[in-house]
Amino acid sequence: MVAVLVKLKWAYFKAGFRKNPWAWVGIIFGALYALGGLVGFSFVAVMLSGNPDAVFTFLVGAGAVISLLWWVVPLVVSGADATLDPGRLVAYPIRTKDLQLGQFIGAFIGLPGIITLLFMLAMVLSLLHAPLAILGFLSAFVLACVTTIAVSRFITVVSLRLRSNRRSSQLMNTLAFLLLIAAGPLLGFASTGLVALWERAPWIVDAVSFTPLASFWGIPAHLVKGQWGGASLCLMLSVIYATVAWWLWHRHLAKTMRNVSAYAGNVATKSVKTGDLGLLGKFPATPRGAIAARTVLTILKDPRASFMVVMIPAFYITFAMMNSAIYVNGESGGTNFFLVVFLPAMAGYLFAYLVSYDNSAFSMHVLAPLRGIDDRIGRATGVLVVMFPIIVLGTLLMAFVSGEYASLPIMMGLSVMMLLNGIGLGAYMDMVITLPTPPPGTSPWKTQRNPDGFSKGIARAGYMLVLLATSIPGLVFWGVQEFTSNSLWGWVGAVACLVIGCASIMLGLRAGAHRYDAKATETLQRVTRAA
Amino acid sequence: MTQPHHFQEPHDNLPLTGRDEARSRSYTNHDKQASPVPVEQESAAAHEQAPVQPETVPVGEAALEISGLVKVFDDKVAVNGINLFVPRGSFFGLVGRNGAGKTTTLSMATGMLPPTEGTVRIAGVDVWSQPLDAKRKVGVLPDGVFLFDRLTGEQLITYAGRLHGLDEKTVASRTADLLRAMDLQDAAGRIVADYSAGMTKKVALAAAMIHAPSLLVLDEPFEAVDPVSASNIQDILKAFVARGGTVILSSHVMDLVQRLCDHVAIMNDGRLLAAGTTGEVRGGLSLEERFISLVGGRHEGGEGLSWLQSL
Numbered sequence: 001m002v003a004v005l006v007k008l009k010w011a012y013f014k015a016g017f018r019k020n021p022w023a024w025v026g027i028i029f030g031a032l033y034a035l036g037g038l039v040g041f042s043f044v045a046v047m048l049s050g051n052p053d054a055v056f057t058f059l060v061g062a063g064a065v066i067s068l069l070w071w072v073v074p075l076v077v078s079g080a081d082a083t084l085d086p087g088r089l090v091a092y093p094i095r096t097k098d099l100q101l102g103q104f105i106g107a108f109i110g111l112p113g114i115i116t117l118l119f120m121l122a123m124v125l126s127l128l129h130a131p132l133a134i135l136g137f138l139s140a141f142v143l144a145c146v147t148t149i150a151v152s153r154f155i156t157v158v159s160l161r162l163r164s165n166r167r168s169s170q171l172m173n174t175l176a177f178l179l180l181i182a183a184g185p186l187l188g189f190a191s192t193g194l195v196a197l198w199e200r201a202p203w204i205v206d207a208v209s210f211t212p213l214a215s216f217w218g219i220p221a222h223l224v225k226g227q228w229g230g231a232s233l234c235l236m237l238s239v240i241y242a243t244v245a246w247w248l249w250h251r252h253l254a255k256t257m258r259n260v261s262a263y264a265g266n267v268a269t270k271s272v273k274t275g276d277l278g279l280l281g282k283f284p285a286t287p288r289g290a291i292a293a294r295t296v297l298t299i300l301k302d303p304r305a306s307f308m309v310v311m312i313p314a315f316y317i318t319f320a321m322m323n324s325a326i327y328v329n330g331e332s333g334g335t336n337f338f339l340v341v342f343l344p345a346m347a348g349y350l351f352a353y354l355v356s357y358d359n360s361a362f363s364m365h366v367l368a369p370l371r372g373i374d375d376r377i378g379r380a381t382g383v384l385v386v387m388f389p390i391i392v393l394g395t396l397l398m399a400f401v402s403g404e405y406a407s408l409p410i411m412m413g414l415s416v417m418m419l420l421n422g423i424g425l426g427a428y429m430d431m432v433i434t435l436p437t438p439p440p441g442t443s444p445w446k447t448q449r450n451p452d453g454f455s456k457g458i459a460r461a462g463y464m465l466v467l468l469a470t471s472i473p474g475l476v477f478w479g480v481q482e483f484t485s486n487s488l489w490g491w492v493g494a495v496a497c498l499v500i501g502c503a504s505i506m507l508g509l510r511a512g513a514h515r516y517d518a519k520a521t522e523t524l525q526r527v528t529r530a531a
Numbered sequence: 532m533t534q535p536h537h538f539q540e541p542h543d544n545l546p547l548t549g550r551d552e553a554r555s556r557s558y559t560n561h562d563k564q565a566s567p568v569p570v571e572q573e574s575a576a577a578h579e580q581a582p583v584q585p586e587t588v589p590v591g592e593a594a595l596e597i598s599g600l601v602k603v604f605d606d607k608v609a610v611n612g613i614n615l616f617v618p619r620g621s622f623f624g625l626v627g628r629n630g631a632g633k634t635t636t637l638s639m640a641t642g643m644l645p646p647t648e649g650t651v652r653i654a655g656v657d658v659w660s661q662p663l664d665a666k667r668k669v670g671v672l673p674d675g676v677f678l679f680d681r682l683t684g685e686q687l688i689t690y691a692g693r694l695h696g697l698d699e700k701t702v703a704s705r706t707a708d709l710l711r712a713m714d715l716q717d718a719a720g721r722i723v724a725d726y727s728a729g730m731t732k733k734v735a736l737a738a739a740m741i742h743a744p745s746l747l748v749l750d751e752p753f754e755a756v757d758p759v760s761a762s763n764i765q766d767i768l769k770a771f772v773a774r775g776g777t778v779i780l781s782s783h784v785m786d787l788v789q790r791l792c793d794h795v796a797i798m799n800d801g802r803l804l805a806a807g808t809t810g811e812v813r814g815g816l817s818l819e820e821r822f823i824s825l826v827g828g829r830h831e832g833g834e835g836l837s838w839l840q841s842l
Binding site for chain 1: 643675678689699
């Protein structure tokens with residue numbers, strides 16, 4: 001039975017490459033990237049091999065990082081490995097024990113599993129000068145595989161249960177996004193802070209060597225230093241950790257297999273009173289008003305769109321923090337282009353994703369006697385209601401942090417213009433191309449295969465470039481202001497930006513409306529097929 | 532008196548340009564080709580050579596009129612030249628196997644899917660040249676589409692009403708009525724994502740009815756709906772027809788169609804095999820027997836599964 005499951009996983013892995021050149025590109029680049037890393041990693045291992053203290057830190061540190069990756073990834077990527085998902089296999093008479101073993105072996109099929117094995121094996125290179133420790137390494141390798149995978153799968157099973165509740169699932173997604181955004185500054189802090197920590201507190205590494213993160217690597221690590229006591233303690237702890245992790249995983253897997261349908265997302269969210277139309281009651285009772293209200297609801301509540309609402313302010317805040325640090329050092333921030341051009345443009349271009357997010361629910365618009373202009377203006381209003389305050393407040397924050405109030409008019413003009421340009425372009429483009437998005441109700445992390453193929457992908461990138469290029473007039477005015485130190489240029493530029501922005505949103509909405517009237521049905525077929 | 536009419540037509544002759552003129556000149560010109568409901572030999576196996584191209588006889592005004600409808604997806608012909616006349620005030624059932632082309636036909640008839648060829652008129656209005664006027668007259672329940680399920684049931688019905696440009700008061704009172712009629716009052720404030728399959732069907736049906744259309748096109752309306760709700764919905768639809776409305780529904784459940792519908796059309800492989808009043812199409816058999824004899828594809832039950840037995 002275990003062999004059948006592993007074969008299934010292998011077949012699924014292979015099927016991912018059939019007729020899909022991008023999977024090949026992905027795995028080849030991934031493999032090259034990993035091999036490069038592996039060579040560097042092995043080199044470090046060999047270099048350190050003479051120095052027992054360094055080897056100790058290397059084994060425990062690298063081992064802990066590998067474990068940590070395996071523990072955290074399932075939290076972020078839901079259903080990372082759905083092939084041997086109990087939900088799909090529960091109808092078959094499979095013993096939990098077999099499924100567990102199948103999932104364990106299956107974990108090593110695929111690029112992440114193979115890379116992990118190679119990195120773990122490469123760690124032995126640091127022990128070239130300590131043959132005795134190599135014996136310890138063998139037991140460490142086996143225990144590391146068991147514990148890492150067991151804990152990882154245990155976390156997957158538990159997070160699966162958390163995710164069955166829409167609310168906690170959204171919360172986890174938001175947290176994950178925030179973590180990702182914060183990763184940059186955190187890494188910056190880590191690279192400077194960690195070195196200091198390392199020098200001051202080697203005991204932390206020592207302590208980590210007894211935790212489930214790295215106790216198995218503690219065995220050879222302590223042996224290298226000649227610490228027999230530490231090594232035997234690590235061995236004992238590792239066996240206990242592995243057993244407990246395996247047992248926990250088994251228990252929860254069995255529980256999940258008994259209750260598969262119970263985690264299918266049947267947790268009712270709160271109900272509002274009859275007659276309470278929410279946002280729909282706050283907007284005008286017209287087609288445009290209804291579409292605007294519904295668009296706002298989609299942007300705020302649909303996790304596929306709401307991450308933008310979290311991410312954009314988070315970018316402003318993160319960069320404001322970084323910039324304040326940079327300005328203290330007397331350097332100018334190189335982030336302005338990103339914040340003043342790219343971010344507002346993306347906020348506006350969200351429009352182009354809206355119909356894709358609707359998916360086949362868009363049929364309700366197509367079936368109604370709805371004019372294109374009503375659909376376009378309704379959606380544009382919805383995007384503006386959410387994004388305009390965010391962009392304006394974010395730009396104010398930037399000016400406040402940098403203290404460059406003289407640049408505020410042109411920064412504000414540019415930001416607002418890019419938001420309007422993004423909406424204008426999006427309002428036309430969504431009737432021409434389909435942006436691949438996950439279907440409603442699925443994780444926003446789910447990668448979506450591009451339904452249009454390579455050429456359309458290139459075209460999409462081209463449209464983004466065009467959008468970014470529309471910032472050039474504003475940037476020129478900004479440059480002239482900086483060069484002449486005359487803030488009048490900024491004011492003139494801001495007015496010019498507003499005029500351009502208003503013109504492009506009006507043009508985009510009109511052209512989009514025209515195209516909607518002619519092509520809405522074809523767009524419906526396209527977004528439905530993309531699901 | 533309506534009679535089922537079936538006339539022969541060469542396969543490669545579809546769709547005919549100028550066919551509309553012929554139709555508008557006189558519907559009776561088909562009468563000389565009229566034959567009884569086709570016999571079995573003409574159906575499943577034989578229609579390659581001699582396609583049966585039956586159609587209902589147009590009597591009175593049409594709620595829906597389809598002529599020469601063709602849909603080709605890439606290289607697959609999903610709908611292969613359909614002519615259908617749905618009289619106003621009829622309760623019309625469209626039956627066929629999976630993949631027969633029912634949903635494709637209904638999608639083209641309601642302005643969701645552009646046909647490759649052919650025309651569709653709803654109450655005389657061409658769906659593909661005057662889409663907005665046509666869409667005001669028809670309410671559609673598509674099968675298997677997502678809904679805006681982050682809205683509550685009440686919001687969704689209201690949203691549909693507003694998309695149709697109805698004023699606030701009308702939308703509010705009709706929404707309340709529809710919620711009551713569909714037994715959804717208790718769930719009105721819950722988001723549609725939390726609804727069961729049957730409740731979702733009902734709220735979608737309510738959204739399709741809010742603009743008081745004269746024609747309802749329902750794709751699999753009773754799928755996953757519980758028996759009590761199904762009976763209630765049937766009562767609503769019967770009352771709608773009694774007041775002069777027209778209902779077209781597709782279904783796999785022959786007994787339901789036989790009981791509910793006064794007209795029926797049988798589709799297979801993108802073509803109509805028979806159409807007419809339910810009594811005429813049945814021709815003394817039950818609809819299910821008639822359907823199977825026309826469509827074919829049955830084999831001896833349980834043959835080759837002799838090992839499948841309880842001990």
